Amino acid sequence: MIKIKNKDKNKPKVLKTNPNPENCNRLNKYVREILFNSYSGKCGYCESILGLSSPKTIDHYRPKKKVKENSKHKGYSWLVCEWSNLIACCQLCNNKKHISFPITDEKDRIYKKQADPKEWNAKSKSFLSENPLLLHPEIDNPEDHLIILRNGVLEGKSDRGKQTINILDLNRDPLVLERFKILNKIITDLKNKAKDVLFQRQKNLIEAKEYNEGKYIKSKFKSTFQRIAFKCKGKTRYLFVWQFAWNNYDILIRELPEDEEIIRIITKAYKIYKSLKNN
Numbered sequence: 001m002i003k004i005k006n007k008d009k010n011k012p013k014v015l016k017t018n019p020n021p022e023n024c025n026r027l028n029k030y031v032r033e034i035l036f037n038s039y040s041g042k043c044g045y046c047e048s049i050l051g052l053s054s055p056k057t058i059d060h061y062r063p064k065k066k067v068k069e070n071s072k073h074k075g076y077s078w079l080v081c082e083w084s085n086l087i088a089c090c091q092l093c094n095n096k097k098h099i100s101f102p103i104t105d106e107k108d109r110i111y112k113k114q115a116d117p118k119e120w121n122a123k124s125k126s127f128l129s130e131n132p133l134l135l136h137p138e139i140d141n142p143e144d145h146l147i148i149l150r151n152g153v154l155e156g157k158s159d160r161g162k163q164t165i166n167i168l169d170l171n172r173d174p175l176v177l178e179r180f181k182i183l184n185k186i187i188t189d190l191k192n193k194a195k196d197v198l199f200q201r202q203k204n205l206i207e208a209k210e211y212n213e214g215k216y217i218k219s220k221f222k223s224t225f226q227r228i229a230f231k232c233k234g235k236t237r238y239l240f241v242w243q244f245a246w247n248n249y250d251i252l253i254r255e256l257p258e259d260e261e262i263i264r265i266i267t268k269a270y271k272i273y274k275s276l277k278n279n
């Protein structure tokens with residue numbers, strides 16, 4: 001999952017004036033395409049390419065007919081065409097989530113349509129006070145709630161993170177494998193570069209040559225970090241994994257069964273490139 005920005009700006013005109021939200025029949029092909037494009041053609045929950053491993057669907061973040069966790073609730077029918085309630089979603093995540101929408105405390109659940117349509121927005125005060133446990137890709141910052149282990153398994157940093165993983169089954173084998181493949185490639189590359197730095201250090205020691213190791217590390221790791229930085233932008237598949245690898249290198253290398261010097265060199269390289277990016 002990644003944070004989706006600026007989706008509000010894309011809201012289709014046909015949804016801006018909505019006289020009959022409970023019987024809305026306006027999720028036509030045009031609306032669907034704008035939604036899928038707002039999510040860069042990826043599932044808003046698992047980041048799989050829509051239509052590739054499973055069909056494109058629309059998930060209603062707040063379910064429209066029933067709520068699994070509350071048998072008395074008739075669903076949030078008035079949000080059937082609410083733009084902020086529509087999540088581009090793969091069939092697999094949609095099947096897993098279905099009508100699930102747990103909140104922290106059932107006493108905060110909203111049963112009736114709010115009088116002010118502005119409150120139908122998922123970011124509204126009334127809806128935020130429901131304290132949903134499922135992360136919303138347009139509201140929440142997934143990095144605050146989720147971490148990726150070296151083996152590609154997603155883990156919750158918060159209760160909401162854990163609940164989101166469970167509701168959507170985000171540790172399905174193909175997803176874990178994809179995350180592992182990306183992380184493994186990045187780490188293997190970093191380790192090989194660090195070994196080259198060590199080799200160069202020993203060579204220069206034997207030859208009694210003076211050299212600037214910081215400069216050498218900078219040039220040696222350049223292509224790796226350029227690649228990560230490039231992947232951290234735009235429509236990259238499994239963008240969250242790349243962003244995680246860039247922002248949480250300490251977590252990644254903490255799990256490395258390597259000697260301390262390799263880890264020290266990788267840490268130094270990250271620090272050099274992070275300071276370059278921040279300046």
Ligand SMILES: [Zn+2]
Binds near residue numbers: 046090093
């Ligand atoms: Zn999905």
